[in-house]
Amino acid sequence: MKAAKRTAPATVIAPAPLRRTVLLVVPDPAEQAELAAILLHDGYEIIEALTGADALELCLARAPDIVLADRALPDMSGLSLCAAFRRTERQSHGYFVLISSDGSDAEMQAGLREGVDDILTKPVAPMALRARLAAGERLLRIEEELNASNAQLRSAMERLSQTQAAMERDLREARKLQQGLVRERVGRFGMAEVSLLLRPSGHIGGDLVGFFPITDQRIGLFALDVSGHGVTAALLTAQLSVHLSGSPDQNVALRGAQSGADAVTPGGLAHFFNTMMLEEMNTDSYFTMIYGDLNHRTGKLRMVQAGHPHPVLQRADGSIQRLGKGGMPVGVLERPVFDEFTVRMKPGDRLLITSDGITEASAPNGRLLGDDGIEAIMRTNAFLGGVAFLESMAWSVSEYCRGERLDDMSALLLEMRADGP
Structure with missing residues (x-):
């Protein structure tokens, strides 16, 4: 298992404030370094793994917001990793992007069945990567806003329930008093x-x-x-x-x-x-x-x-x-x-x-x-x-x-x- 953080090259512009944690699971070191440079430039925090087993351990320990995983890993397929990722207990959905050399409809359908959110076709173009990440950001942000709204709603409903319970008690006592009028x-x-x-x-x-x-x-x-x-x-x-x-x-x-x-x-x-x-x-x-x-x-x-x-x-x-x-x-x-x-x-x-x-x-x-x-x-x-x-x-x-x-x-x-x- 590998959980080292990369540092941006000296020639790269200083990153923006960190927004999301991305788990990068790519067995090819050169390809992994290229993708990591793009992610660091765009302000993401990166954790890395070379195998599916290591990636799953990091998913449990760090709960990454986004997973970029290669279709072909040494110990399992990227689809199997996605299926296992979806079975883990998480507080959020987690955006999973599969990197594949096959961009066919059949590959897309197979990915959707296992819970893949999007597919990047090799070789990965920076603009295509950023487009997938932007889509993931929108989805995660909507999820967070919905969760926040749900939390506020639950809190409001709890307060309302407590108020109603108090009103019910008061009304029961008021009924006793009213019955006492006769x-x-x-x-x-x-x-x-x-x-x-x-x-x-x-x-x-x-x-x-x-x-x-x-x-x-x-x-x-x-x-x-x-x-x-x-x-x-x-x-x-x-x-x-x-x-x-x-x-x-x-x-x-x-x-x-x-x-x-x-x-x-x-x-x-x-x-x-x-x-x-x-x-x-x-x-x-x-x-x-x-x-x-x-x-x-x-x-x-x-x-x-x-x-x-x-x-x-x-x-x-x-x-x-x-x-x-x-x-x-x-x-x-x-x-x-x-x-x-x-x-x-x-x-x-x-x-x-x-x-x-x-x-x-x-x-x-x-x-x-x-x-x-x-x-x-x-x-x-x-x-x-x-x-x-x-x-x-x-x-x-x-x-x-x-x-x-x-x-x-x-x-x-x-x-x-x-x-x-």
């Missing part, structure tokens, strides 16, 4: 029993359901659905939950009751939120709402519908009717029209309020569950009540859309018990 899932008030369901489609969502006592005879019931998904919807939902919490000093609907007057009417509450959205919040979001004021002793229920899906009333005899005319969403127009109505609940009746994540659940064929689907679920599950009914409904919706649920799912079930006080 403090009680079941409430019993005289003959009335209220049950709640809240299932975000992702980590966090924009749905909210709840209830709170107004007086010893009345309770407030609400269902909200903020437009959009994610953090923005969740933050607005959290703020609205404060305005509808059970705390009298924060609950907007109870402000009138604090001063001795009556609580805010359902329609008045919708208009309050509409003004708040337009004047106090710098956001493009809006929300739909159902709010009801129930006297659980008399069964009188005053309600407002603001763009939310129709409440569905199932009487004790099994008959079903949809309530309300729709109304406008909250936070869209300065002078909205909300739908206000009153219904009388009797023992054995129940009222179901759902978000559009249920009514607009889509089957694989694109068909929506719709109001007809909700009515079918209510009839099918007539023997169930409370949380058991809501869980069965949630399962039916998931089955209907084959688990591909794209929107939050929430519901409020109001039941008038015949066994109440």
Whole structure:
């Protein structure tokens, strides 16, 4: 094995800064010296070998950028050397040029099969050598730039993965906090029993359901659905939950009751939120709402519908009717029209309020569950009540859309018990 470095002749112009390492494998000393002089002049660092075995050892030890190898070596062919070179573990491709006295197409095809990048025909002309080296330089430079770009991409992807993992942890915690907004899932008030369901489609969502006592005879019931998904919807939902919490000093609907007057009417509450959205919040979001004021002793229920899906009333005899005319969403127009109505609940009746994540659940064929689907679920599950009914409904919706649920799912079930006080 020979790994000596040649020095440029005195008459040769000083070389440019070294760019690449070239392994020169030529058994003819005169030819090797001629090629080495050209390489040194062009600024390459040269290592030399006379046999294929020595060349392979240098490839492992020095990992040359370019290999110039003669077709006929003492111990193996240049093609065999190229094949062995390609099998070595390298961080880069390595440019292999075969020096051959045969420039035929057959020789070129044989070289390509073994991994040769280019062929120089003997006798080697300096211009031809420089042209092959220039081609190799371009290929190696492109490879280096690609590797650098890939390294930057891998680094960026790793940072992105770490950021996403942190976001996932934060969103999981945010979901726990959002689920905590619904403090009680079941409430019993005289003959009335209220049950709640809240299932975000992702980590966090924009749905909210709840209830709170107004007086010893009345309770407030609400269902909200903020437009959009994610953090923005969740933050607005959290703020609205404060305005509808059970705390009298924060609950907007109870402000009138604090001063001795009556609580805010359902329609008045919708208009309050509409003004708040337009004047106090710098956001493009809006929300739909159902709010009801129930006297659980008399069964009188005053309600407002603001763009939310129709409440569905199932009487004790099994008959079903949809309530309300729709109304406008909250936070869209300065002078909205909300739908206000009153219904009388009797023992054995129940009222179901759902978000559009249920009514607009889509089957694989694109068909929506719709109001007809909700009515079918209510009839099918007539023997169930409370949380058991809501869980069965949630399962039916998931089955209907084959688990591909794209929107939050929430519901409020109001039941008038015949066994109440």
